Amino acid sequence: MSVGLREVAARAGVSVRTVSNVANGFAHVAPDTRRRVQQAIDELGYRPNSNARQLRRGRTETVSLVVPEIDTPYFAELASLTVRIAEERGWTVHIDQTDGDPDRERRMVAGPVGRSVDGVLCSPWAVSSEELSRLRTGPVVVLGERRAASGLDHVAIDNVAAGVTATAHLLSLGRRRVAAIGAQPHLHNGTARLRLDGYRSALREAGVPVAEGLVARVQTLHRPDGASAMARLLDSGEQVDGVFCFTDELALGAMRTLAERGLRVPEDVAVVGFDDIVDGRWSVPALTTISPDKAQIARMALDCLAARIADPAAPDRDLVAAHRLLVRETASG
Amino acid sequence: MSVGLREVAARAGVSVRTVSNVANGFAHVAPDTRRRVQQAIDELGYRPNSNARQLRRGRTETVSLVVPEIDTPYFAELASLTVRIAEERGWTVHIDQTDGDPDRERRMVAGPVGRSVDGVLCSPWAVSSEELSRLRTGPVVVLGERRAASGLDHVAIDNVAAGVTATAHLLSLGRRRVAAIGAQPHLHNGTARLRLDGYRSALREAGVPVAEGLVARVQTLHRPDGASAMARLLDSGEQVDGVFCFTDELALGAMRTLAERGLRVPEDVAVVGFDDIVDGRWSVPALTTISPDKAQIARMALDCLAARIADPAAPDRDLVAAHRLLVRETASG
């Protein structure tokens, strides 16, 4: 049936210890022995059982990436990069989706760590870092800014600064009725709040009054929310000549509504998004957006997790990755 | 350190056997014992070690999904659905990406199966089913049509019929210079070939001559390929009033080129895509497309894999999932 170390050992006329040494590329094996063992391995088609190995070693060389949804473009890209970069250090990534369900989020962070995975990378949606910190049973790195001492490592871009940049860009184009789409006062996930802070701060700095009627809330960050938020804004009677959307998906939804209302982008309304998903590069017109350095985020998070695994008692860190404004067609001048 | 069955047993004053029974929800445990054990489990924060469990049981309750890229919208959606549906039967899905590399494809199908996973769902790109069949060391289900007896189970939609439907729709709109974007004669993956067969067959049936100059080849199925293929078509001097793209991504790329050339969609050129990715629902104009029933594909594949695991010797099956034409703005009349 299943061929293990024992069968190979018998065939090569050595002990399991020696086979294990060869299979793991250990140094001190006589060349002749190595050759004989390797041959037996090939002939029998031996493949090591990773479960047994992990059980014995107490390490899985696997980390999990917990995100709200796998098929959201931003998370799909992030996951893809994370898998690729993790591979460089010999790690396997297990991708988990929570569907934004707080209980699943809690379970996926608390449950498997230290058992089936060595650590967790989590992009929380409905649960605060503070709670995750209390729940955790092993190394956890949070993707997203730390708002206060949380007891957890965090990796994120500077969302406030990015919000300022996006809004200031719209203002620099001469727009004075700049709306914001994406406020989420109901969530523990503080990202939207930070981008909103940036938006308000840029307006203040430019001496443009902050009209609360220009701030649209959303339930999720997907296209339908962007479309309906844009419609609400337009229907409210507020004048709008620019809009900062907290995700590209929201922006793409908003653009659809603008097109349906016969409003031109960017002539009538300029649009800036956030995330730099590929859809935005190919929309017509192409979307101006804040581009977070996703590869850097993934790499920092993985490095940070490795450090945390190596030293569980180290003080927690707050790492910030780069971002930049990508000026394309929906907001340029 | 790590709390296991033993610690819990000691605390509850029972044997490990009983703790295991409680942890696994076994029937025959005295209510009082169960209560005591459960309390010890909670107090000690016991979490079962899945590696040990899997090693002992010889089953991982995990399957892997091998796709070219996680962040391709189609595969991201499929992965998301697969994870969700697999959950219903208590399975975990491990998502692997091959980047279209044949060696990785071979490794990911042949390596882990029977060791760290109970079976594999594979959407091959560069390796033929026949070869995968020879390489496999355990249950494998291929996502994609069987072109000949392959020795493997297959799940797919009827790509020829879908190609006919898409092309016929364009013809029904009065278009007579219908191009096809997406031919991939260099790949083992036969999907493009089948869609092309459908395209040709629809033209023949309508008595429209098949102009080979209207068939554009691509290297990958992403937007840049669609954009450059469209540009080549236009530059070749061929008249084009309709185009059938073998993926929505290709279509979105092609639409970008059309916009840059000042051609209107659908007035000047009507466009039909394939896959029904969400981007197409929100593009301006919205993309008419062939919509494969992805949830059905995922469910069929999982069911098929379960059956294969249960009976490795059963004759291989060829399952076909549903698809339909979704008429939106880029091709309607």
Next chain:
DNA sequence: TTGTAAGCGTTATCAC
């Protein structure tokens, strides 16, 4: 209903 003990396939600690 519950306890005892034998493995699952590895790796790691001793010896030799």
Next chain:
DNA sequence: GTGATAACGCTTACAA
């Protein structure tokens, strides 16, 4: 440099 052999944490006959 290589061979016995004891764990790793769990499930499961077999007993009691």
